[in-house]
Amino acid sequence: ANEGVESFFNKEMGPGGTNERVPIVRVDFAGYGASAFSKWLNPNAVAEISQVRFDVFVARTAYEVVQVASVLYPWAVPVVRTITLERRKEALVIRSDSGWVATGPGIYGYPPNNPKSPVPLPPGWAEIQTHPGVVGGAFNVRRIRETGRVVERVIGTEKIELLEVRFDADMKIAGVVTGQIQGTDLVPSIDQVGFVQREPKGHPLAPQHLAAIMADEGPMGGSVNCEIDIADSGQLMHVVRVDVDASHPVAGGVPEFAAAARGSLALPEDGASWSVARRLTTADEFEPVDPISGTPLIRNGLASNLAAASSFHRVADPRDLLRESAPDLEFGLLQTSDGHQFLLPRPRIEQGTKSITTTERSLLADAYARSTSAGLFPKRSSCFVGQVTNELQMVGGRYRLGPATTAGFDNIAGGVREIIDGAALAIRTRYAGAVRYTLDPGLPKAWDVAVDAVTTSLDLGPFEDLMGVKHNYRIDAGQTAKLLNPEPIYAPFLDPVVDILQFLSKLLGIDNIFEVLAVQGSFKFQATAQYPIEGPGNDYIDFGAMKIKGKLQTGFGWSEKDHWFGFFKVDLGLKVVVLPPIFANGKVGIGLKGTELTGQEFKIRVIWGAAVEAKLGPIGVSAEFNYGIEVIVVEGGKWQIGLLVQVIGKADVFIAKVTIKLELMAAIARIPLPVDKVEAIGQAKFAAEVEICWFLTISVEYDIEYREELSI
Numbered sequence: 001a002n003e004g005v006e007s008f009f010n011k012e013m014g015p016g017g018t019n020e021r022v023p024i025v026r027v028d029f030a031g032y033g034a035s036a037f038s039k040w041l042n043p044n045a046v047a048e049i050s051q052v053r054f055d056v057f058v059a060r061t062a063y064e065v066v067q068v069a070s071v072l073y074p075w076a077v078p079v080v081r082t083i084t085l086e087r088r089k090e091a092l093v094i095r096s097d098s099g100w101v102a103t104g105p106g107i108y109g110y111p112p113n114n115p116k117s118p119v120p121l122p123p124g125w126a127e128i129q130t131h132p133g134v135v136g137g138a139f140n141v142r143r144i145r146e147t148g149r150v151v152e153r154v155i156g157t158e159k160i161e162l163l164e165v166r167f168d169a170d171m172k173i174a175g176v177v178t179g180q181i182q183g184t185d186l187v188p189s190i191d192q193v194g195f196v197q198r199e200p201k202g203h204p205l206a207p208q209h210l211a212a213i214m215a216d217e218g219p220m221g222g223s224v225n226c227e228i229d230i231a232d233s234g235q236l237m238h239v240v241r242v243d244v245d246a247s248h249p250v251a252g253g254v255p256e257f258a259a260a261a262r263g264s265l266a267l268p269e270d271g272a273s274w275s276v277a278r279r280l281t282t283a284d285e286f287e288p289v290d291p292i293s294g295t296p297l298i299r300n301g302l303a304s305n306l307a308a309a310s311s312f313h314r315v316a317d318p319r320d321l322l323r324e325s326a327p328d329l330e331f332g333l334l335q336t337s338d339g340h341q342f343l344l345p346r347p348r349i350e351q352g353t354k355s356i357t358t359t360e361r362s363l364l365a366d367a368y369a370r371s372t373s374a375g376l377f378p379k380r381s382s383c384f385v386g387q388v389t390n391e392l393q394m395v396g397g398r399y400r401l402g403p404a405t406t407a408g409f410d411n412i413a414g415g416v417r418e419i420i421d422g423a424a425l426a427i428r429t430r431y432a433g434a435v436r437y438t439l440d441p442g443l444p445k446a447w448d449v450a451v452d453a454v455t456t457s458l459d460l461g462p463f464e465d466l467m468g469v470k471h472n473y474r475i476d477a478g479q480t481a482k483l484l485n486p487e488p489i490y491a492p493f494l495d496p497v498v499d500i501l502q503f504l505s506k507l508l509g510i511d512n513i514f515e516v517l518a519v520q521g522s523f524k525f526q527a528t529a530q531y532p533i534e535g536p537g538n539d540y541i542d543f544g545a546m547k548i549k550g551k552l553q554t555g556f557g558w559s560e561k562d563h564w565f566g567f568f569k570v571d572l573g574l575k576v577v578v579l580p581p582i583f584a585n586g587k588v589g590i591g592l593k594g595t596e597l598t599g600q601e602f603k604i605r606v607i608w609g610a611a612v613e614a615k616l617g618p619i620g621v622s623a624e625f626n627y628g629i630e631v632i633v634v635e636g637g638k639w640q641i642g643l644l645v646q647v648i649g650k651a652d653v654f655i656a657k658v659t660i661k662l663e664l665m666a667a668i669a670r671i672p673l674p675v676d677k678v679e680a681i682g683q684a685k686f687a688a689e690v691e692i693c694w695f696l697t698i699s700v701e702y703d704i705e706y707r708e709e710l711s712i
Helices: 005-013 207-217 303-308 367-371 492-508
Strands: 036-041 048-057 060-073 077-087 093-102 135-155 158-173 176-178 186-199 220-229 236-246 257-265 273-280 295-299 312-315 329-337 340-345 348-350 355-357 363-366 384-386 391-395 398-402 406-410 416-421 425-431 435-439 447-460 463-476 482-490 513-518 525-533 546-559 563-579 582-595 599-616 619-634 638-653 656-671 677-692 696-710
Touching (some): 005 060, 005 186, 060 158, 135 207, 158 207, 236 295, 340 447, 447 563, 447 582, 463 563, 638 677
Antiparallel strands (some): 048 060, 060 186, 257 295, 273 329, 295 312, 312 348, 329 340, 340 363, 355 391, 363 384, 384 406, 391 398, 406 435, 425 447, 447 463, 546 563, 599 619, 619 638, 656 677
């Protein structure tokens, strides 16, 4: 509880106090009563009574003053609180309380120990040392208000009591360009949070004790609102908070303290987004900066010896002040587009220079690396590492890479990236070429990423490297990622099939179709290859007595439905003349698919029936009536067997082509544990398409599905 000034007085000078005494330096006795004009002073008081004054006239106290002196953490503001008792001639006694009042600025100079204090120093006591950074201290401290909360601790033999207060002040901030009091470098601040020392008496807190309290309470400080030019470099920062936190001590030492300016850096726009990321060095992935604590800016250099301060301002956590080469929390400047990310770790700015440097090598991630990450930035082990230490030079408010505007990066370990690695589906990327990153606002494209000789391949179930794509990877400012010069590759056992299909395609004048498409709004892609054996309009090829149609399709990529997937599918169709214009009709489709979400799926569909085709002058009509069976088997024990009825009608009328398709299916499906049930499924699909003049297509599709659980 907060017991007021009385607690200070009684715990120090009262019976059983730390320094029992009657604070009077003179008293005169007479027959009518004692008189005294006493002024007792303790100029070295720390959380102690600093002044007691008594004016007594013939046994009547006319004027009494009791003053307490202490220190306000974390800025080391000297404060006093004065109680005054005054007796008026009309027999009124007026008591006034000044509240806590600052007697000077807080510039990190804690008071020395009181040599006359009977309270012993705790073991290992040392002076508190603070590194101000850009926060020069708290000036014009005013309106100090107790919140009523008292932080109490017992650490070793030391009893600690701190009164929580809020106060207003003008914070001295180096490099301030907006938000300051005109003509000064002082920035107004309201409701700073601090603590006034009540215990121990006679000396400030030991550094390790203040650090322990900060570990529980968090950094001590409050809000501001200004913009600064960091180290006169041209890099602006919007500062929203200043505070002090304890640093990790060096081996064998005690904690030191760092003042931090927190906020957000002013970052350029160059066709990608820049941000600040952070990671625990015990973790492998970066995350966004905490929106509450913001981006911290610190500088190594004691308040007691600013002339020897480091020339570097660092974006780093105050707790890592003394451990620049081995921090617990690492920050980085991050450039992000749909197809790449570039990160400059541990940024720092030297006083008077125009560049952001680092002691570490930069990291680069392509779209494949990003696809393996669930967080803000891929794992460090998944990134390309810079061959030299880079810097970001500030040119007209934008960044330019240095020392050269194009940097080379080393390949990832082993040169192979596993995007998906499962028994049903595996997708991997192999790198065999150079990796380059360019950043130069003077170029038509401010930045670009180039990765040469990339091979992305698919394993589907037992089939290794079933399909792949050889390509070069490119992305630049304002553009989507591109797979340049893509070339499909296939497993050796598919070579005869692919060769035959390619031969037939050339013989019949049919183009093979190979596409690599970006997924809209994403850094992911889809790659598909098709080898169609079909006539114009996806129709059958007529050989007179029979007609054939076929297609081999394979591909892999990412979709919203399946996430990462791969597939291989073969469709064959045959029509044989029975009695013109009646044909016997047969179709077979076999498909193998693997997905990240559902595993492996095998599907076979067999259809047989009859078709009628006729031509009435300029009008061509055809109709099919088919039966069929479809079997689907999914990894994990799920299966479905269904019977099909299919009706297809087509008509070519002058410049228009109309197709109508109706398909009905009745099926039984088993869903394994933990659901463990059998369902009856009924499906109806209707589709209609009208094509006019080969450039206008109108289509409509409608599906109905019914499911009911069976007691089997």
